[in-house]
Amino acid sequence: MDEDLLLIKKYKSGQSDAFGLLYDRYFDKIYRYVYYKVLNKDTTEDLVSDIFFKAIQKIDTFDQTKGIFSSWLYNIALNSIIDHYRSRKHHADIEDAYDLSLDERIEEKIDAKDNLQKVSEYLNYLSPKQREIVILRVWQEMPYKEIAEIIGGSEDSAKMAFSRAVKEIRLKFGSVALFLLFMSNFR
């Protein structure tokens, strides 16, 4: 049996410490995922706390026939990020969850800020869905199948969206020389 399912089974049978082991398995991934999207330590810590508390409260809604546990947990994370943006705006939609808004980054250190600015310059040319796929595939090294379970749609559509994202960046930034110049200035 899958290790996650085994731990969930044990947790549901009354061994609450089994949830601690699930936490150990996913804390790092979820923390990084949230940070990549909000780019602020305090906001990330608030959201990660919220995500794991929600996971405990909603564990009975997890259905293994509909997907794997990690995708279920990432979906909670994504919804928590959406809620976070909604709470900061009167009008917000799912697109906000993908936005890398600059106002949350001002507390970061100067050198980190330069790096973040370059990241946003690059990613802002992409659609929100493409940005999500770049974060999950390139930064989280997640397989396409799992990405598809999180963002919805098929594995093939996730692959195509990533391919289009790379093409769009290439079209926007054009020549190899520009990329090499950009890279030499990077960091």
Place this chain on the structure above:
Amino acid sequence: MENNTDQIIEELYKIDPTLKASGTDLKAIVSLLINSKPNVLIDENFVRELRSKILSEAQKTGFNHPSPYWNWVYKLTPLGAIAGLILVLMSRTPQTVNDTAPVTPPQMMLQLNASESAPSLQAPSLKAGIPLPDDVAQKLRAYVAKEFNTKEDNIVVLAAIQKDWPDACLGQSVASEMCAEVITPGWEITVSVSNKEKTYRTNTDGSVIKPAQ
């Protein structure tokens, strides 16, 4: 990182073979995306504090219907915490060459100290970011299942702590056994099986497993 770049590029070629025509650009783009990954610094105190809060919440939820055995475990955990504290204090006393106690790294000592005030089942069992590898858990489960003549599904890992053992026998040598005196990294793993808690020692990959005595 180079491998990751190549892997992503290979995937892109499979998705869209026309991209092969712009291979150099593609490598620059993918490298750039990988390089632009933000640095993440995780506060270890936050990890521990949240874990403790999460476990408290887990105990309050509707799924927490412990068997009489677990009720006793929870009642006895404060005693376990005191015993743990005594063990930590004892481990700080000078050891003889033949001492079979594990060599506990300073970082682990901090973890043990941090857990002293909490019931033993709630103590941080794993260092954040270094969970017990699945294959080690699987090997241990198979070993314990055989020992107790039960199904592997009936065995749950309660806690796992990375440790350095004082010799190749994981500090559990018997009189007839020859043990290389080399520090052997591995795991101390506590499992629940047949309403009992049992602790085992393993090496890094779980190829050597010994019951803790």
